Amino acid sequence: MSTDRRLIYDMKRNLKYLFFAIALTAGLPACEVDRLPETAISDETFWNSESDIKQACNYLYTFLPAFNNDDVWSDDAFGLASNGISDGSRQAPATAGDFNTPYQLIRAANNIIEKAPRAQAAVGTAVIDRYVAEARFFRAWGYYLLVQKYGSVPLILKTLADNAPELQAPASSRAEIFEQLYQDLDFAASKLPTPTALGNADYGRISNTAALAFKARAALFEGTRSKFHNYGEPNKHLTLAVNAAQAVIDSKQHDLFGNYFNLFQMAGEGRQNRENILVRQYGVSASDRVSTHSYYRSSLENGNKNPTKSLADSYLMKDGLPITKSPLYTTPTTTLEVFKDRDTRMSDTFMKRGDPMMTTKPIFDVANLVFNKTGFMFRKFANIDDWNTQASTIDRPLIRYAEVLVTLAEAKYELNGSISDADLDLTVNRTRARGGVAKLTNALVTANDLSMRDEIRRERRVELAQEGFRYWDLIRWKTAEIELPKPVLGNYYFKTEFGTAAAVNLTPENYILVQAPSFRKFNPAKDYLWPLPINEIALNQSLKQNPGW
Template identity: 65%
Template sequence: MKKTLLKHISLALLLTASLSACDVDRIPETQLSDPAFWKTERDLQGAANFLYTYLPGLPNTDDNWSDDTYARAPNGISDGTRIAPATDGTYNNSYQLIRAANNIIEKAPLALNTGVAPATVDRYIAEARFFRAWGYYTLFQRYGGVPLILSVLKENSPELFAPASTREEVIQSIYKDLDFAVEKLPTPTQLGTANYGRISKTAALALKSRAALFEGTRSKFHGYGDYKAHLSISLAASKAIIDSKEHDLFASYYNLFQLAGEGRQNRENILVKQYGVSTSEIVLTHAAARNLENGAASPTRNLVDSYLMTDGLPIEKSPLYKKPTVSTEVFSNRDERLSSTIMRSGDSYIGTNPIFSVSVLAFQLTGFLSKKYFNTDDWTLQRSNIDGVVIRYAEVLLNYAEASYELNESISDADLELTINKLRTRGKIAKLTNAFASANGLSIRNEIRRERHVELAVEGFRYWDLIRWKTAEVELVKPIIGNFFFKSEFGTATAVKLTADNYILVQEATFRRFDPAKDYLWPIPINELALNPNLKQNPNW
């Protein structure tokens, strides 16, 4: 399926290369003439394939917005220095995706006139509605209420000058699209190996679970709306995936992000962005290894210290923890996901330096190097075909656990066993129970959040979690601190600032700020406000 889907995506890119960058994004009538195009299933599939190009690519550097990773320069979102931009690629790209999805939703029924089965037409409309929901969720996270455009617009359409819809209107539109997709899409089993990579019923459920958890917890901690309604939706969607038995955890956490974790045999993957067929048959590639080695997203001490000891206790409580004297001791008696996420001495590294010893501080400013998607052969080739994970089953388990807890302010040991403890077992650490938490003075809420923190590390979740929990104002104003400075290993060639207790100080707290009166929403691009006088800027921007 990878070869077929990628080739069709390549064709779709050629067909749609002349898409306008404006918000209307009209497809020229001479390019895809309705009578000539919307006739066969192949036509519908070709149009739908273009939507897959909007899935996020690699490497994922979104955690640079948070306290978990740092690049080679300050990040304006993370440290609060950004200003409202004239344009925003995310805003424009999301509406381009929405426009392309609307076009399929409106035009696909034309294929009924040439004998294409209604179920087939509905399937591709369902894919389009999934991607429309994806586009609106991307906007919703950032800007809150945005204009809802649910049809293909013309230059004189009144919707071009419509005000933003409310948060509730946008999230309900997302739910409605995903409900249609859940009803009409095939299961992963029905897709099989031949159609691996296409949107499935469980992918639609997973996105619904994600979106509803975001709005449910955001409304709970920010104090608006009916948070229980959204959390109930997230819980039900997550449970439907669990009960489907379509997915399970992959045995190796490390291999989830390597070629060994690709394809239908890895039932943890719910949705991936597929890359090139092979190094000899290139369609689409990424350069995650090169970018990570050059410091695109270097993990921080905040992330590393979040990993538990093997006894299930945090480092500040566990008798197993000893302050490291050499870099390898950072990983001693720890959750195995740490050594699968962060490069350690002895790991395979790069062509010019085959065995990793310690981070190069001129590039990896924190003294830590992310290991997900890092592959030595790919570094040498300067391109990689490893698929990018977009949604995986582990997230669904975490969504279920958190939604359950936040609905009830408690969670049963049975539900912890169903969710959190499956992840802990893979990490080879002690299980979490209510009795264990009570005996050790642990907060169940914090432990559920910790589990999410480490399981989904460097995958782009941390910033949005801080936003919805309303803890960004606490966490993002702290200094960015890196690894312990092991002088015998790091040497003295690179001058670095250190804390009083000898950790690498990457960015001081005096250079970080977060304004809760404005920074929980992103600024609407200024050009969009000029184009639509009824569109209002988010508060205090």
Template identity: 60%
Template sequence: MKIIRLFIGLLMSLFVVSCDVDRIPETALSDQSFWKSENDLKAAANYLYTLLPGMPITDDIWSDDAFATASNQISDGSRLVPATDADFNAPYRLIRAANNLIEKAPLALSNGVGQAQANVYIGEALFFRAFAYYGLLQRYGDVPLILTTLREDAAELSAPANSRSEVIARIYKDLDEAANYLPTPTTLANVGYGRISKTAAWAFKARAALFEGTRSKFHAYGNPATHLTLAQEAAKKVMDSKEHGLFASYFNLFQLAGEGRQNRENILVKQYGVSVTESIVNHNASRDYQTGRSNPTKALVDSYLMTDGLPITKSPLYKAPVASIDVFTNRDGRLSETVAKRGDPWTSDLAIFTIALLNAQRTGFAMRKYMDFTDYRNLRSYIDLPIIRYAEVLLIYAEATYELSEKISDTDLNLSINLLRQRGKIPALTNVFVQTNGLTMRDEIRRERRVELAMEGHRYWDLIRWKTAEMELPKPILGNYFFASEFGTQTKPLLTADNYILVQEARFRSFKPNRDYLWPLPTNELALNPGLKQNPNW
């Protein structure tokens, strides 16, 4: 049974908000007769789950890992300051709903609900508030920190933005308090699967702290060690809890076979409906990927190691491909579980994959995650979206540990990313292996993150925090080798001198370091609040 079932119509009426930040009078949102029971608190918390992000189909086309059927304004540098922006407004809708629950919970206490029961839902609201502020921090840096539901005349509506240091501090505080209130996944058990747990709060704190720690380190501000230490500690709490482990099949993580409590790798998921006859909410990932909304690039595919643990530029196992299937020969197993190859089950239009259709999969590579024959036919899918996986926690631990002192022991590697390499069927990463083969530990830790979390919406933000976007994003986008006999009579694309598909030339891509590491605030928000200032050079 899915958690988003009860009181959706009621909650939508309770939490309707305007496009700008918290400008509806309190009387329009408050319903003193509602907050009477634990069911009321649960219904209010259930609404927060409806605001979890959906499938990150197009997030990776902002980066060098994916390309759609056409350029986008983020990767080509052509975007303008928007009048309104859901990436700014939607988090504040979530923040208001979370604030409302936190404020109204005492009404349920006065009606006989126990403090421990109420604290669980307060903990969920604190988590969601932190989740929303993290999305704002990533994009905009300094933003208004709103911790109460506001009346029309609230002073906060014309106040300057809070500093990013204040915002990240509040994120940590909310997550720490949430973790104190929330149950473990074991306590939630099958009946509570999908609800926010204690380990979800720790894992998300680790994500936020790694982002801010590495961003402050490579952008040279603040105290990176403080954040990196918090990231390392929070990740280790999840690891030491023994509540989670890696799922045996990487491919099935993104299929119906990976759903439910039996998959202990999932820490936070967005749940979808059960079937066409029990359809609460669905997505259409199979069709989206088949029609080319996001296609892997050569840069991503090339980052997968050979089975000897070496990159293609160093491994004697690597041979230039003669046929499309050769791209997958002697490679990290996660490559063939992420990118479609000849012989894979595909769609109802083409039951077995042969070669990409270049009018849709313009890179000549096609996505395999979330592809399902039945979902494609039904035009809807109910495969749950893993938002936080245990694999990410292991990656956070390794990266935070390394960046704190720019070294990491083999013991810590074995506790973390070597578990991922084992699942990918490639050799363990050790300090001796790095030194012997002329590699760098930082690059190999980052490589592991790139391939493990491929096409899951992380790459663009990694380039932002590492301050490498200015180097990587202006590069040309290349695709697969053009196998003329396999691509057949399709319209021949533009090719490089060595016969790789040239999807987008470097001259059509741009990243301005003095501007693009932060996003522009919407002009409507600047007009509504004169205290807000536009981010530099927008």
């Protein structure tokens, strides 16, 4: 048994109690009879030990997001067909898991916060605080997901009965929600163990640095969103982002992993990879697992998420300059030459000729345009064994140290209007070095007529590509109205490699045209917030639909 996956085995060992824990954590009665069999667990008898509270908290981890195709909402990726979010064609839904699921998580967290103290006499204050801190982290996670999409939503901080008047309460303001979110994360950061204290035995549980890193993410989001959408107190949030990110760095608990590609393979699993701050765990092998996923075969190889020309063009040349300014850049004549002298993270993120691919095609040559509509194919998490078994146990990184670094750089720049070379060396130049790219400096920016803001944003984009950040970055920067209506383009159509078997539309410059601009729109008057589900408004008439929907 691998010790760096102890949490997995704790969950497996306690599987017979899991459904009871789910019912109890959700605040539902486990049994309605007065006299229980000896083997039954009731809410009245459950909250008595550290094991009980830990099992209840285990349920919260099932809400951590699995692999998905959210990048197709942005200009980084396109699937097999157009997407209603990125092309502006969606309508307000009747129901939405994006609204209901976070509230399920919040209810479960509230239940633990309320009931864990019942075990105070048996386990002591420190143990109670530790698991209440986990619950408060997850409550903050749930509210971040809600406010990110819907803006103002009801703020519920206790479990409610079916007839509770709070169920008819109006939405709380963004400021109120973020204030509570910060309070929850501050409590979590002060009470949770460090990654070192968690060690191998509890690897995968929330650490104090996870709380700090998530606070930095949330504060950067609201700080920049309020700045560019012109509301609230941007500097307050940006200052919190700087302080939280700096605290993660100062903790000395984390560092960058040496190999970018292996960061997303089994080689990047476990405590030996100090870059991962929080992951969604799957397991260590086919026989030792909590669950599996088929992300490589079902999403990447099958074309449900393909990189765009816009993303490809954002990767720098090795000299640190964009392809439009670098003397190293020459017009490619083959698909392989697209990667010549580029940031090595591009070839780690995109499939290129010669890469290992899948059982029926061991070596990649060129993207299949029937599936990979852009003529590009993502490579992160690609693994031949996983393609064959369709049962991968590669974990999904949710918070990485690299994100903390690029967050600190952006927050400092947006707070001060400038950033020193020393701060660039502390942050984005560390991630650029891993990609084999020259340093970003103020002199480089000035000499080449670049924008420091754009270069920091570029670094964030390429470092976190294919990890679900891009759409929300466009939203908070208020650039979605500029970027999303643009045509979706793919690779240059190298006819000798792609052939003529698949019907394909091309631009006059011979790039693959995946979706024309006439089919894309973004309405800034409404699309920066998502529509509330119609049924939720019917259930709570105090809720008001977001503008324009």
